[in-house]
Structure formats: C-alpha cells, structure tokens
Amino acid sequence: MSVNEKAPIANHGQVPHYGSLGAGNGDDGAGPNSVGPEKEKSLTFHQVGYEVPTLCGRRTKVIISSCSGIMRPGLNALMGPTGSGKTTLLDVLADRKGRRGPSGDVLINGSRRPKNFKCVSGYVVQDDLIMGSLSVRENLAFSAALRLPSGTTWNQRKERVDRVIQELGLVSCAGTKVGNEFFRGVSGGERKRTSIGMELIIQPQVLFLDEPTTGLDAFTAVSVVKLLKRLSESRTIILSIHQPRYSIFSLFSSLTLLSRGSMVYHGPAQQVLPYFESLGFPCAEHENPADFILDVLTTCEKKSISNDTIVAMDTSRLHPPNQGSK
C-alpha cells in the first residue's frame, strides 16, 4: 500500500484501523505504571496536517499537510531544509501539539495512540533539558524518580539507572557534573547521550529525537547516531536531522523528506537516490546524498517551484512496487 492510497477502515469509522502493523494492538496496558520492556511498535500516520491561526485570527497558516506513512522499528530519519516542518511533524507524531492544530490519524500498531502516549514514549528535544549542576548519574536518577511509577522501589530505580549508564557507555563520566555556561563538565557527546538516557529510563518502544546531532562535532555526531542505530534494533526511533554526513546517512533504515510542509519522499533510505535520478536529478558519484538532496529541495524552494511540479513529488511514486506495504 503506498502512503497515498487510502487505507481500509476496518471498524466502521469509530477507531480508524489501517491494517495490521505489528504484533500488538497498541492498547497493551502499558500505562505509566508498567515498568517492564514492551513489544515492538510501528507508528503509522495518515493524512496528518498541522495548522495555526494567523495573527489576525481569521485565517490559518498550514505548517504541514497531508503527510502519510509508516515508521517501523529501526532508525527513521526526517530530513528537509530549515523550516520545512521536521520538528512540527515530529511533535505531531509524538502527540506533543495539543488537540487544536493537528489533524489526521496517528496509530500505534494499527490502533489509536494510548492517552498516555507522551508518558510511555521518549522525546529528546533539540536543546537538552538537563541540569548542569548535577552529575550524569544524578540527572538519570532524577528522570527515574520523576518518570517511573510511584511503586518502583529505590533498588529498581538504581538498577534501571545503572543499566542505562552501561548501555550508553557513560560509566567513566557517571559521577561528573554535566556542566553549563559557567563551568565545564562532560563532553558534548556525553551530554547528548545523557539526554537520550533520561528518556531511555522508561524503556520507550518509540523514541523521538529532534536534531540530536546539532552542535556536535562530526565524529561525535556519528557516534551518537551509531548509538541510536544500536538502540533501534529493538525499538522505533524517529529523528529529525538537517544535513548529515554520509556515514550517518548510511545508517538510516527509512527516510522521510519534507519540503514546505509536504512529504516529498517516504521510503527506504537506500532508494532515495535512484528515485531522484529517475526524476532527472542524478547525484554525482562522490557527492554526499544528504547534501545533494537538500540542494535539490532548497533550489526548488527558492525558485518557488511547487512541490507538484518539482519532480512530481507525489508520495505514491516514491515507493518501489513492493515497498511501503504491509
């Protein structure tokens, strides 16, 4: 099924159901009180849009429109020029935009997101919310105290913090203060890994990250994304990223390209260059695919070419015949 095809609504329009997408039904009782690891989750979204009222209040401004697709367990990247709507789409998928504004359906394993989706999914914001005056371990313990169910014992919380420290390779800096603008602390990569760890404390099956490599040097950025790749073996990771180098790009399982709030590609990351080539945009042999793609999109945006005419950027053409269906 291509993302543009209207998926079947199985249960008479009460709860939209876009086919079976995984083992679970989305309502697995994983409330904030469940601590144990959960089964894998796929996230599907259908005709998702987001608009905000303009200043005069009479009209609305469309930020994203008609985005449909599926994010399976693995590393799913959202790319596009600045202002294309990456963070907005991420927020809408993560249910962090409130009730007014978002439209369309977002499903987990084919069923509506649970009401507590914000509590059971992880979201690492672009500017880390982390306390510089606390150590790495203290920040993780703080997150555990806030986010694990009240019935969790001190030992269980400590065990969870220890596991995250091990998993993210933070053992050597666990006792170091994170640092802030007034005093130096851990490195940028360790700081980002601590932010990710604060979300991993709840063992989320869906983890969102907004531009996790921003502000990191090239080597650290690669190591952070390699870490995410490893973590994505057992969970669905959706990250927005601006212009990754090739070693990062090659780690993506799926790629979603946005331009001016519309999806222009959604499918396997390895298929994007053949797709662009088939539309008359060949990528030179030694060019970084991410740079090339953003150049094409930015040029088209600058020339005010509509998304329809650029490359017939219609998501139905973006899937090879046997991809994107389940």
Ligand SMILES: Nc1ncnc2c1ncn2[C@@H]1O[C@H](COP(=O)(O)OP(=O)(O)O)[C@@H](O)[C@H]1O
């Ligand atoms: N609440 C809002 N009100 C008005 N414009 C907004 C609002 N939120 C986002 N935008 C605009 O929507 C566009 C997309 O924003 P964003 O999702 O942050 O893009 P990206 O993350 O790709 O840089 C930007 O031009 C931004 O200014």
Ligand SMILES: [Mg+2]
């Ligand atoms: Mg953004």
